[in-house]
Amino acid sequence: MYKKTVLSNGIRLATYEMSHMKSVSFGVWFGVGGRFENKKNSGISHFLEHMCFKGSKRFTGTQVKQLIEGVGGSLNGFTSEECTCYLAKVLPKYLGKSFTIISDMSLNPLVDAKELNRERFVILEEIRMYRDQPQSYVHELLDELLWPQHPLGMNLAGTMDTVKNLTSRDLLSFKKKFYSAGNIVITAAGPIRHNKFVDMAAKIFAKLPKSSKNDFIRFSPKYKKSDSLFYKDTEQTHIALGFEALRKGHPDSHALMLIHIILGANMSSRLFDELREKRGLAYAIGTHVKRLKDTGAFIVHAGVDNKKLTEAIKIIFNQLDKMRKTKVNLSEFRRAKDFYLGQLTFGLEQTMDEMLYMGEQMLSVDKIKTQRQIIKELNKVTIDDLRRLAKDIFCEEKINLAVIGPLSEKNKIETKKIISL
Known part of the structure; x- marks a missing residue:
């Protein structure tokens, strides 16, 4: 059973007791x-x-x-x-020692100027690395199309200029x-x-002064079909097709996940079967769903033979x-x-997954x-819900297509002609 506690300063804690497990994961x-x-x-967050x-x-x-890895543990971070x-x-x-370390490093980092300059070059190399990988960079181009002139459309690692200029x-x-x-x-x-976990955490975090949650710029969609066709001399042409979709907690979230499963979540999906199994056009083909507090996206991604892009x-x-x-x-x-349901069960088998x-x-939703x-909600979804939702999301004005590959002018013209619903 999930248990929650809110400290007097507003910090929220949640635990899930898994007495049969031999590890503890915390974040x-x-x-x-x-x-x-x-x-x-x-x-800057990254x-x-x-x-x-x-x-x-x-x-x-x-x-x-x-101190964590030396006792058989693992640590990480993500933005x-x-x-x-x-x-x-x-x-x-x-747990006690490791929690103290993770808490102190996140609450009291030194941000030493020498270390910052050294890490600056590491992040610049990270940006260059992903820029050199077309299967990654195509998603950056897609984000710019999905969320134009908005922070969601920016690279999480930043730009070469911003990373070079950020200070301690x-x-x-x-x-x-x-x-x-x-x-x-x-x-x-x-x-x-x-x-016991709450008492341990409170000794460190209860000292922080009470504060309100910080807000962000909401995304206001202005639907217009858009594309970004980027020339790069690659062995494959990489496709990322996106549609603005549902926010976290939306009533149709489960219906969207079923559409994702049917179209591209596994080897028996329609797109995998049509592009890879029947025609051999792609090795990598699939879909995924991105959900945020006020918006989201349904994305189709593929790497295809350069000569078979339009097909x-x-x-x-x-x-x-x-x-x-x-x-x-x-x-x-x-x-x-x-x-x-199977993936839901498998996805919560380990302590890290639950955490x-x-x-x-x-x-995201504070609960x-x-x-x-989840099973109760899923059982309410009908076949008609899928068709209704697909009509709403997969429409002409919501099309955003990013392509990277050795594109000729002919390729670009043909591609622009066929992106329609």
Whole structure:
């Protein structure tokens, strides 16, 4: 059972006791990410996350890593559009020490100028690395199309210029504003007792002054078909097709997941079958769903033979059109539901999976749905819901297409002609 506690300063804690497990996973979450940035400080959330691993008031950067990894544990961090998380997985007897380390490195990073300049070059190389990978860069181009002139359309790592210009003062000022009590969630899963974990966390976090949650610029969609066709001399042509879709917690979220499963979530999906199995046009083909607090996206991605780009795009659009116009048959619908339930169960088998699920839920909708609640909601979804939702999402004005490959002018003209529903 999920248990929650809110400290007097507004910090939210959630735990899930898994008495049969031999590890504990925990995370310290901050409700800030790329969408809280602007053109001048783009990438600052990600930069700050990197710097928190470089040493704090109590622990050097080397100690941060060695004291956890040296007892068989693992630690990591990540930055997304809406959150930053510092996490670890350890044996239960090392929970106290590890939690102290992760807490101190995230609350009290030194952000030393020498270390900052060294890490600056690491992040610049990270940006260059992903820019050199067309299967990654095509999604950056798609984000710019989906969320134009908005922080959601910016690269989470920032730009070469912003990363070169960010200072220690910038990072510490940003941290002071966003790493505050109202923005903090702490989650843990494993053989732990809720009250004991809360007491341990409160000794560190209850000292923080009360604060409100920071807000962000809402996205206001202005639908217009758009494309970005980028020339690069590659062995494959990479496609990312996106449609603005549903926010987190939307009543149709489960219906959208079923559409995703039917179209491109596994090897029995329609797109995998049509593009790879029947025609051999692609090795990588699939779909995924991105959900944010006020918006979201349904994305089709593929890497195809350079000479078969237009054929592949036609097939993709034909399958999307079929989803809009033709009812899913009952057996396919049931298979999609069963796959969804199976993946849900597998996805929460480990302590790390549960910890991440709780953190994402608490930060986005401030509540945690049980598996039983999700199953109850899923059972209410009908075949007609899928067709209705597909008609709403897969429409002409919501088309956003990014392509990277050795595109000729003829390729570009042909591609622009066939992107329609």
